[in-house]
Every structure is written in C-alpha cells, then in structure tokens.
Amino acid sequence: MLWIALRPGAPHPPPHPSPHASPSTPEPEQQALAWWALQFSPRVCVIEEAVLVDVADSLRLFGGRRALLHRLRATLPSVGGTGLAAAPTALAALALLRTLPPFDLPPFNLPQAAEVQHTPPVRANLGPRHANRPAPDTRGPGPRRVVTATPPLPALACPRHQLQATLDALPLAHLSAARDHLPLLARLGCQTWGQLRALPRDGLARRFGAALLEALDRAYGLRPEAWTWTVLPETFSARLEFTGRVEVAQGLLFGAQRLLAQLDAWLQARQRGVLALTLLWEHDLVRRGELRHGELPLRTATATRDMRHLARLLGEHLARTPLAAPVLALRLDATETEPCQADNGSLLPEDLKEGESMAQLIERLSARLGAERVLRGRVLADHRPQHMQVWFPASLPVAPARPPTLPHHLCLQPPWLLPEPLRLDMRGESPWYQGPLRMLAGPERLETGWWSFADAADTEGEELALRDYYVARSPQAGLLWVYRRRSAGEPAWFLQGIYG
Incomplete structure (x- = not known):
C-alpha cells in the first residue's frame, strides 16, 4: 500500500478538525485538489x-513510486497544493504531512519571473538515494538570465x-484521535506516539x-482502513461563501x-471543455429586499479549459x-460542456503558439466593448446585393458550415456597399455624382421582391421590384456601382456601391 497526502492551500484551515470521518462539505480548495488527484488513482478521499x-x-502506469512522487511534487504547486507526504497507511501519511513546514504559493496575478531571488533549498526525503540531495540550482551562467528561484x-x-x-517519534498532536486527551496524556508523560503505544492497551x-487505539492500529497498519471515496459529479456546480x-x-x-480552479479540475477529470457557464451571487438578507440573486452568463465560441481566459x-x-x-456567496454552474481533447505539444519552434488565439481575442473585445460592437459577417445565397450577407455578434458560437458557391458575375460587384442606397441628382436624363x-458596363437586370408584401415592394432599402445595375465612372469619385429603378412610379437613379 502507498498513500499520498496532499495539502491544499486553504486560506483558513480548521484549527481542530473532526478526528473521525471526512467532512461532508469539503473546502473549495480540497474539492478541486481531490478532483485533480483522480487522474492518478480512483481511490481519492478527503x-x-x-x-x-x-x-x-x-x-506501474506512472513509472514506479519514485517517478510518481517527483511528478506530483513538480505539478502540485500549479493546482494550489502546499505539501506532500507518502506512507504505507492513510493516517500515517496525514501525520507526516502535518510535520511539514508551510509553503506559500505566489499570488494569482504575479508574473512568472520578476527579479532574481535565491532562497536556500528545502530538503525533502523522497527515498534513500534522494534523502540529502539539494534542490537543483536554477541560476544561469550569465548575469542576464532573470529567474525567480522558488523553494x-x-x-x-x-x-x-x-x-x-x-x-x-511523532508528537501526539499529529494524531487527531489524541487531540482531546493531550493535557491528560502530557501529565502521564506521553509526548510521542511510541510512548502512547507503550502504555497498557486495556487501561488506555x-x-x-x-x-484512540483504533486510530493507532490503523496508522501502524495493524487494522484495515475504510474511507469514503470522492465521486466526480455528472454536472458541475460549486458554491463559495465569503x-x-x-x-x-x-x-x-x-x-x-x-x-474556476474547481471547474478546471472537473473538466480535466471529465475530459471536457466548457462552452457556457453562469456566475450567480446571493445578496445580503438584510439589504436585498425583494432581490433574490444576480447572475452573469458567459459563453465561449469554442470549448475551452483555459481558466485564465x-x-x-x-x-x-x-x-x-x-x-x-x-x-x-457565489455559485458557478457549467451549463454547457462538450468532449474536448487537449492540444498535443510540439518540439518545433515554429509550431509553438504565442499569445492568445483569435477566438479569445474576439471574446475579450466583445466583453470590453460590447457584443453589439464586435460583429462577424456571413455570406448568404441570395442574388439581392443588400441581402448577400448578414452581420451578427462575433462572440456567438457559429456552426461549421460550407460557404455558398456564388456565380462568377458577382466578382464584378464592388467590395463596399452603402448601408442605404443614395439617390442621385439628375441633369436632364443623366445622373450626377460629383460630376456627370x-x-x-451594364445593364444587369435584377427582378426581386416578388415574394414580398405589395406595400413594401417599392420602398427604398427594402425588397425592390426592378433594378438595372451599371458600372459608372465619376470624374471625382472614380468607379461606382449604380442602378436605375424601373418599378412603378418615377424612374430614379441610386448609388449602391463604390469600387476601391
């Protein structure tokens, strides 16, 4: 048997935890760390x-005991862990974990390397061959290398x-079952576990x-242990009280x-990515009045596990x-997820990704400027120029679809269309726009609007009945795309687009 005890970075650990069962409602850091540990074994408990x-x-899956311990020690700080201990029994691993010194994690928003700081290494006993081996020296040979040496x-x-x-040799304070009896045991001269075991069992x-005897036997491996294993929920919903x-x-x-740290652990264990989540908050009972709660929905274009984004x-x-x-209080619900595979890394420098992706940039700009100000166009299969494309918020997810095949004559249409056609002045029978x-080229006749309502057929900007399009040249404006309205009423000329 090999038990590994992991200490989460809880801001306020309980001073006197219960010596019996694990808590029914673990702290958020404990729950996130337990979900993260499920990748190493299904037998995880708090x-x-x-x-x-x-x-x-x-x-065997992780290369043996030594390789697994070094892997956990290297990756544990990235998920908020502050200590690690291994022993043949669970209570022994927990007692050894309590002997370790505190380990302070850097704040969330600090940069990776700010200045050169060298700290004496902390000695760790991971086996006979590594008992007295110091931590590796991260100082580079040149003075220009900027490294933050974290213990x-x-x-x-x-x-x-x-x-x-x-x-x-451990003090009795590290045994939870003995904490209520520490004053009396101290008067009896018992300061360590060995001194406690030397007393007559019947009298104890x-x-x-x-x-107390049952906890000692479990810690020394003389009695089997039974714990409640952590089960990953089917859906994610976590609550936090301030x-x-x-x-x-x-x-x-x-x-x-x-x-979000809990969500990250849940997504990794489920091998899924989040598409939509909702942050809900509960207001103070004294001042909220009729207000129940507030909420903030958030949706991403693609499934992601990037918690920083x-x-x-x-x-x-x-x-x-x-x-x-x-x-x-806060509550975070993952309302929509989908299976997601992690990106494979590459050893080639040109394949390494730098910065954020286009989807993340669009989502960040939409959140800062407003979804109605960051738009994305989509081509439609329609022969009417004003209906060949539609604009919608770029942050909304788009179903992958093949763009429609457009006729070749549409290549002659200009790249810039006016939001509304501009009626041109007439000098006799000729239209004018900054000159005659x-x-x-033309005419290109478009007969549209036969499926529209009769009262909207001749309205400017709506579905028009008959149009004759021409490519015209203006002395000052250059190439223009104009049309002549031939529907019922007075014939008129309009400017529709401008060539670059």
Whole structure:
C-alpha cells in the first residue's frame, strides 16, 4: 500500500478538525485538489484538512513510486497544493504531512519571473538515494538570465520498513484521535506516539475509549482502513461563501477564481471543455429586499479549459456590472460542456503558439466593448446585393458550415456597399455624382421582391421590384456601382456601391 497526502492551500484551515470521518462539505480548495488527484488513482478521499490518494494500484502506469512522487511534487504547486507526504497507511501519511513546514504559493496575478531571488533549498526525503540531495540550482551562467528561484515543495516519504520507527517519534498532536486527551496524556508523560503505544492497551481503552487505539492500529497498519471515496459529479456546480460582505462587483473576481480552479479540475477529470457557464451571487438578507440573486452568463465560441481566459472575461463583465446589494456567496454552474481533447505539444519552434488565439481575442473585445460592437459577417445565397450577407455578434458560437458557391458575375460587384442606397441628382436624363456619370458596363437586370408584401415592394432599402445595375465612372469619385429603378412610379437613379 502507498498513500499520498496532499495539502491544499486553504486560506483558513480548521484549527481542530473532526478526528473521525471526512467532512461532508469539503473546502473549495480540497474539492478541486481531490478532483485533480483522480487522474492518478480512483481511490481519492478527503480526510480532515488533507486529500489522501491510494496509488498502490497505479504505480506501474506512472513509472514506479519514485517517478510518481517527483511528478506530483513538480505539478502540485500549479493546482494550489502546499505539501506532500507518502506512507504505507492513510493516517500515517496525514501525520507526516502535518510535520511539514508551510509553503506559500505566489499570488494569482504575479508574473512568472520578476527579479532574481535565491532562497536556500528545502530538503525533502523522497527515498534513500534522494534523502540529502539539494534542490537543483536554477541560476544561469550569465548575469542576464532573470529567474525567480522558488523553494521546492515540502515533501516527505516514509517506506514500509521505517514506518514504526518514524511514527513512534511523532508528537501526539499529529494524531487527531489524541487531540482531546493531550493535557491528560502530557501529565502521564506521553509526548510521542511510541510512548502512547507503550502504555497498557486495556487501561488506555477504559480511560480514553476504543477510538484512540483504533486510530493507532490503523496508522501502524495493524487494522484495515475504510474511507469514503470522492465521486466526480455528472454536472458541475460549486458554491463559495465569503467571510464578509462584498460591495463591489470586481471584488467577486477573487472568489470566482477559486471556483474556476474547481471547474478546471472537473473538466480535466471529465475530459471536457466548457462552452457556457453562469456566475450567480446571493445578496445580503438584510439589504436585498425583494432581490433574490444576480447572475452573469458567459459563453465561449469554442470549448475551452483555459481558466485564465475565463477569468479575464469574468473580470471584464464584472467591471461593468453594478451590485444592487452586498454579496455573501457565489455559485458557478457549467451549463454547457462538450468532449474536448487537449492540444498535443510540439518540439518545433515554429509550431509553438504565442499569445492568445483569435477566438479569445474576439471574446475579450466583445466583453470590453460590447457584443453589439464586435460583429462577424456571413455570406448568404441570395442574388439581392443588400441581402448577400448578414452581420451578427462575433462572440456567438457559429456552426461549421460550407460557404455558398456564388456565380462568377458577382466578382464584378464592388467590395463596399452603402448601408442605404443614395439617390442621385439628375441633369436632364443623366445622373450626377460629383460630376456627370459615364456608363461603362451594364445593364444587369435584377427582378426581386416578388415574394414580398405589395406595400413594401417599392420602398427604398427594402425588397425592390426592378433594378438595372451599371458600372459608372465619376470624374471625382472614380468607379461606382449604380442602378436605375424601373418599378412603378418615377424612374430614379441610386448609388449602391463604390469600387476601391
């Protein structure tokens, strides 16, 4: 057996957790870390302030015990983990985790490398060959290399043949079942686990109860352990309560980032990407009145797992969202997801992606400027010039469709069409636009609007009945695209488009 205890970066860990079962409602950091750990083993549980993983049956998949421990130690800080310990039993791993020093993670918005900072390495016992090996030196040979040397993640591993000697030297404060009896045990002269085990078992059971002996036997591997395994839900919905009232919508972003960390772990375990999510907030009961809650829907063009991009989008929307009352809690729901495969990396420099994609840029601009100001065009199969394309918000998802095949004569039409046709002045029988127009090509007759209503057939800007299009030249404006209206009423000339 090999149990690995992971310590999440909870901002306010409980000072005296329950010594029995794991909490029914784990902290958001614990839940996110438990979902992330499911990629290494299906046997994951939350015990008090830590996440425990039984990886005994998964060692061959990850190259053995040593390779798995080093992989966890390298990737754990990226998901908010602050400590790692391994032992043959779950309670032993949890006790070893409590002996590790605290590890401070960098803030969310700090750059990767700001200045040169060298910190003494933290020694970690990951096996006999790595017991006294210092952390690798990240300092480059040249003074121009800018590196932020972060201390390695605290880690501790105990092999099976050293389990009894290691646990006997631990203080009793690291055993949850003994915390309620620490003053009395101190008066009896018991300070360590070994001193407690040396006392008569019958007397310990009568004075302190059977739970203390049962916890000791489980920690030393003398009695089987039974825990409630973490089960990944079918749909994602996470809630977070604030310790105080949030008055400004931008203050909700910090809590939303914690919920996005849980969403990231859920998406990775489900191998899915999110298309639509909703951020909901609950107002203060005292000041909300009839207001129940507020919500902020968010949709992406493609399925994504990029939590930094989603955090930027939420920040743009929250900056323009007023709060009607203080907020006490947040909830994040993933309303639409789809299967998503991660991108394969490349060793070629020209294949490495830099910056954000076009879809992410469009979504960020739409969130900042408004969806109605960032538009995308689509070609339609229609012979009427004013109906050959339609414009819609670029942030909306677009179903992949093959563009329609257009006739070759449409290549003669200009690239710029006026929003509304401009009626031209007449000098006798000739139209004028910055001078007399000379017809170069035409007419191209379009008979349209036969399916339209009779009262809209001759309305300017709507479906017109009869048009004769010409390519004309103006002395000042250059090439123009004009047409002559031949429907009922007075014949007239209009300017429809301009050539570049």
